[in-house]
Amino acid sequence: MLALMNTTPTDDELAAQVGADRNAFEVLYQRYARRVFGLLATLKLDTHAADDVAQQVWLKVWQSAACKPHGSPFSLWLMQITRNAAVDLLRKRRPLAMPEEMQIAATGHHDVLEDVEESADMERFRICVAKLPDVERRVLQSRLEGLDSPSIAATIHLTTERVHRIFHDAKQKLQRCLGVGI
Amino acid sequence: MKYLTMTLPDDPAELRTWLETIIAHGDAGRLADELAVIHPTPRSRTVSLSADITDAVRQRGLTALDDRQLQTVLGNPRVLRSLAEDVFLHGGAYWSQRFVQDFQFDDRVIHGWHQLQTQLFPNELLVTPMVTLAVAPKPRRTISPWLASFATAAVIFLAIYLIPRSKTNIPVTNPPAVASTRWGWQRADELAAITKPADYLDRIADLADEWKAQQTPTALALSERITEFRHGCTRIQLMEHNALNAEQRQDLLSRCQKWAKKFDQNLIDLETTGDTEKVRLAMDTTVTQLTTVLREQAVKLRT
DSSP, X not given: OGGGOSSOOOHHHHHHHTTTOHHHHHHHHHHHHHHXXXXXXXXXXXXXXXXHHHHHHHHHHHHHGGGSOTTSOHHHHHHHHHHHHHHXXXXXXXXXXXXXXXHHHHHOHHHHHHTSOOOHHXXXXXXXXXXXXXXXXXXXXXXXXXXXXXXXXXXXXXXXXXXXXXXXXXXXXXXXXXXXXX | OOOGGGGOOSSGGGHHHHHHHHHHTTOHHHHHXXXXXXXXXXXXXXXXXXXXXXXHHHHHXXXXXXXXXXXXXXXXXXXXXXXXXXXXXXXXXXXXHHHHHTOTTHHHHHHHHHHHHHHHOTTSOOOOTTGXXXXXXXXXXSSOTTTTTHHHHHHHHIIIIIGGGSTTOOOOSSOOOOOOSOOGGGXXXXXXXXXXXXXXXXHHHHHHHGGGGOOOOSHHHHHHHHHHHHHHHHHHHHSXXXXXXXXXXXXXXXXXXXXXHHHHHHHHHHXXXXXXXXXXXXXXXXXXXXXXXXXXXXXXXXX
C-alpha cells in the first residue's frame, strides 16, 4: 500500500500502480494536470479541444501507465502522449494539407503546429501593426527583442527619451486600433 | 482577445519575468504568433539555443538566459515555441512550482477530474481532488499528505461534506449550525509554539485545510466563512513568524498577499453573482493550491 511507504512516492512508483490503485492515479493527476493543460494551451488548442484531449490523455494514463516504456520517466511519457494527441487533433482539423506543410511535417510535429491558420484576431493585429509608422514599428520590434531604450536610441540615432516616447505612442496606437486596454 | 504584446513591460529588466509568466500560463504559442507579425522577416530555421542553455532553462527558468539569448528567444517565434514546449516536456522542479503558483487552469483541473471520475469510477460519489485532504491528519515526514489516511479521510469527508453535494442531490434543508469556535488561521496563535520552519509551514497548511470542513449551504454562510478566512489571512500576514528566516518569511508574505486577493475577489464574485457553487469551488481551489504550495515548501526544507 502506498500509504504505508515511508517516503513520498516517485512518479514512476505511482505509475506502476495506476490501473489498480485510483489513489496513485489521483496523485499523478494532481501533480501533472496543470502541466498537461499548459502544454495544450501552448500548442494553441482552444479550451474545448484541450479539455477533450486532456481527458483522452488521462484515460490513456489510467489504461497504460503501468506498461509505459521501461526507463522513460513518467512525466516525459505523459507530456509526449499529450503532445502527440494534440498534434493528431490539429492535423485532423486541416484536411487539405499543402505540399509545403507536408514537407515541414516530415521534419517534426513542431512545424506543423506553427502553420495553423491565423484567427481573425491575429489578422486584425497584423493590420494594426502595419498601420504603425516605420519608426514606431522598429522601436516596438527592438523592444520585443529585449533591447532597452538606450541601445535602440544608439541604433536609430535618436535620444533615449525620444525612443521611450515612441515606444509608448506605438503601444497606445495599437491599443486604440485593437480596441483593447493595456 | 488578450494581446500579449500590449502587456510588454516598460522596463526591459522585467522581460524575463514577463516571458516566464507567459510560458507558464500556456500563452507562448499566441505570443509567438504576435512576434511573427512584429518580426515579419523570415528567420533562419537554424537559429536555436544550445543544449546547455536549454538544460539550464529547464532547471532554473529564464534567469539562465543572458541578454543575447533572451533576444534570440524573443526575436525568433520558432525558438520561443520550441523553448516553451521544452519546459513543459522536460522542465524540472522550478517549472513544476511555476505551473502551480498562479492558480492557472485550476477550474479546468477540477472539472476534468470530475469527468474522469464519472468515466472511470461511475459508482463512486464525485470527489473534488485533494478535498480528501480536508480532514486527513497530515502525516509527518512520510508520504504525500493527501494520500495517507485516505480511507479515514474519505469516511469523515463523506459524513460531513460530500453527501449533501453528491449526485444524489440530497437537499440541505436544515444545515447544521456552523461551529462558532475559531477555525483555520484564526487559530494562528498556535503557530508560536512551533520552532522548525517545515513544521511551521505544514501547520499553516493544516489550519488552512480546516476551510474544507466548513459547510456553506447558503450564500450568506459562504460569505461569512470567506470573511473569516480572509481575516485569518490578515493575521498570518501581520504575524512575526519567528520560526522562519527572513527569506522564508518574505516568501510566505508575498504568497499570502496573492491569496488574500483571491479571497477578496471570491467575495466580490459572490456578492455580484450569488453563485455559491462557483464561488465555493473557487475557494476550494484556492485553498487546495495554497496548502499544496505550503506543503511542497515544507518538503523542500526537509530535504
